[in-house]
Amino acid sequence: MNELRQNIAKVSGVFFFIMFLMLFFERVEFLGELLDKNDTRNSLKKAIKKEKVFEESEIKKDKDTYSKFSRFNLSNFTSVPKYKKEMLKFETVKQYQEKETKAMYKPNIIFSLIVFIALLATILIVLYQRISVVLILNALLTIVLIFYDIALVSAIKKMGLEKTFYSSWGVAESIQHILNIMLYIYIGVFLLLNRKKINKAKKGKSIKENIYEFAYSMLAPAIIVVIIIIVYPFLYNFRISFSSLNLKRFFSFIQGNKLSFNGVENYVSIFSDGLFWRTLMRTVIWTFTNLIFHVIAGVFLAIMLNRKMNLRNIYQPILILPWAIPQFIAVLVWRGMFNTRYGAVNLFLTRVVKVFKPWYQVEIPWLTDPFWLFTGAILTNIWLGIPFMMMIALGGLQSIPETYYEAADIDGASSWQKICHITIPQLKPVMTPAIIMGTVWTFNNLNVIYLLSNDTLTGKVDILVTYVYKAAFNLYRYGYAAAFSAVIFAILMIFSIIMIKVSKVEEGVR
């Protein structure tokens, strides 16, 4: 029971802490709104009025000086040079801005203090996990909060906006203050009453339990980031997929309107369209041709390389090179090589063909014909992906003990038999996860086809992923694209679950 209570206290402490942070953000947003709505225009007007008075006096001075020194008669000439005017205006506006920043100075400093304390708090909680720390921090934060509110009030008074401030904002905030203080007192009393029991519980704790908590606290920052950055968008994607968000409704969406519910219309339109099934077929062809070539060529090269031979130290880095080059550069380079007239591929093919048919000029339209563009993309991706498989196969080959091969030699096995019965079965556990990941990566490979087609031939060469990308960011069909990407995710999940079940990679995840 003690532990339960203690845990409850801890959770509630952390909860309060988070609530405090939320309060700060609310307040700050509110302040920004206030400033934007009422203040800037009025005070600018005031500043400009003052400026005009100032200006007139300046003009008088100018008149005097001009009449003294110039030989022209300036009695009727009333305007100051306009560039001087501009400078004057600019100076006053700058002064105004400075004033504004000064007014906001105190609240801002206090706010940055709060953020600093919050950061400290997370670190301390992670390190020590003591309720007392949470308690002290809560106390500190309430004090700082009160100061912050006082500073805010004074700043708002300076700007002359007391009425709006008190009517809409002050009451709710003060109630929150009172609630906070009450909760704080509650925790304090709770701890004071149960102090002895808690201390006993702490002493009785085993090292293992401590470590158990430590593990969670180590995970905390990454998990928080993942929840904000990955889980939330992931769920939000489903929400969008049931709406009819597109370019037409995008503007009102930005302004803060809610998404319009659309039912499963997007999904229906995806599955009833022939284009989806065609692109799906194309994607399957794309992944499997790529993967077959990657694995076969990668393993083949690895077997070739995995022996004592001269120049190995030169061969290996050259063979990894395609992996090292940034993908977008590699694709753009290949785009240059696929040029119809001057591209290296066509030139090379004409050289080859000239041996048999010397009158023939090869002019394959690599970049304008859908079929050839697709084959070109596959070629490019094969070139890009072989080194990865090769390196992993090399790693696997090096872990095979040589005694197996020696035994095979004694039994009189041919080299082909050695490869079939020793190398490939031994490579299997290393290669299967790599193959699964490779399939997923090629399936999701956006760069090659998108950059090679360069926005042309939409729907004729696209695989699923590039099609979604174009639908979302070139055609602005956000709801449709969200539904489409959810479908793609489902396909990939089903595939990888089946693969994992079949190949039993799960054992790798201890």
Place this chain on the structure above:
Amino acid sequence: MAIREKLSKRLIIHAIIIFSCILSLYPILRVMTISLRPGDRAFSDSLSVVPENPTLEAYKEILFRKGYKGGEARKEHSLLRRIKTQKIYENAVDGKIAKSTIEENIEKFNTKQNYHEKELEKMEIKYRKIKDENSELESKIKANEEKIREYKLAKKNKAGIIKKKEKVETIAAKENSKHKKLNTEKDELQEKLSRMSGQITSSQELMKIEKDLNNLRTEISNISNEMKKIKNKRGYFQKETKNYEEILRLKEHKSIGDIEKEISILKNKNLNLKDNIVYNIRDMKKLGQRIVTEVERKNLYEDEYLAWKYALDGILRYEDVQEKLEQGEEVSDPIIEDGIINLKGNELLREKYEEYKNLNIADVDEAMLELSEKQSKNWYKFLNSSFWLWMVNSVVVAFFTVFLGVVFSLTAGYAFSRYNFWGKKFGLTFFLVTQMFPPVMLLLPMYLVMSRISIGDISWLVNILNALRIDHEKFEVFSKLITIYITTALPVCVWQMKGYYDTIPYSLEEAALIDGCSPFQAFYKIILPLVKPGIVVTALFSFMAAWTDFVVANVMVQSEKYKTLPLGLQSMNGRFKVEWANFSASSILVMIPAVILFMYLSKFLVSGLTMGGVKE
């Protein structure tokens, strides 16, 4: 392998590996050669990897000439010019400068400017002439080489050449006969067509006849296609027969000694021509330098000329206004409209204006000279080039991605590796599953959410950023980019770090715990120093995620100022027109650091990518 393999087997293996090495190297070498060619000859029919007459023109252009910074230097120049015009104007109004001297100055600078313009034109014509000469010389060299080839063929035995000639002649005759046959067929078919089209009488027959007509048309088109092909073939073989005939004639008229003499003469000629080309290239370089200096001088005089001219205009207008005022007409400040200094929110210019405001005319002149000198220097050009801008943007984004990714994955990977706790398996598989998200799946909702938030609305943050002298738009774009890059990099980083922690035995920490360390101390003091190489590799991985990304940046970055390197490169590679030499030069510049880093760290990468636990 204990026993060495046979020589033949080894040779075959070497051959295969060398072949695949060539395949993997060729595209890169090709880009390198294109980048080393001068810009107007980036296209060529040669497949060779060694460029002829390599120049660093493209690199220079990328690093120095292509400036995008909103034309700040130009603005500064015009600011100075305007200040000078004001000074002259004020002095003239006060009577310190006479009107006649202003007019004299205008004429003086105008003549100077014209002189430099003419000089420039002359130089450019010269430059073009030399270039044309070079291309002529090259074509001559090519022609000579062909002749040499013919002579060499002529030196061979006569019988072989005659045989070859006969073969070629027979093929040509065959193709000719084929061509004639096809021609007659085509004529027949066309006659048929015309007859058929004349035969139509009733509407019922019309359908049938139309079908026949279509068939006929397709046949005719097929035949004409074949004829085209045969024409090409025929032309080629006819040329060949002529060649062989000439060679035979050579053989009959000249002795072998004569032919050898001719060959040696031609070779000498070629050598001379090549020497000429080299001299010409030298001249071109010198001329290029002179042109650059000339342009700078011209610009300087242009500035002076414009300053004096504007001042004179101002004074004339001022006098006009005076006359009108004396006559009693109403005038609303007409004079100085042109003299206004436009200070649209550019703080740099404002500061500069404050600096220059109180100078004399002579000091302004000096400042102008200094500015133009500064502009001619390479470091200034480099810092103002668009390549530098993109690079700085990319580096900033990549640095923060690396930092955050490493910090988060360090702790999380440690927990996953060391402890068994509720939800561990789920967490690890979740990180794997994120790899299965299609890239749009996270990008789209992030994009939508982020398009709702803009930092410009949050006044306190803007104030803080202003106090720190950070452009808040830049902050916004980059922070959005960084968050998205972390989503792609973080899962892989966590997996990788987990793999590294797995390689370190747990007994180390146990000893530390028994000695009285807290778990965090054990992690911080003992394990962290041991996984330094792992951290480096993780950093590399998240660096590559940020450095090489195109897809995300393409969506999130709209303005020219905040483009990252990949975006800039893609903008060079347009849909219709590609600046080949510049593009390949810049891609090589981007490639080099990434490749070097990658090569250096590739050994560590593999062990991380085999997914940690699987390997053991």
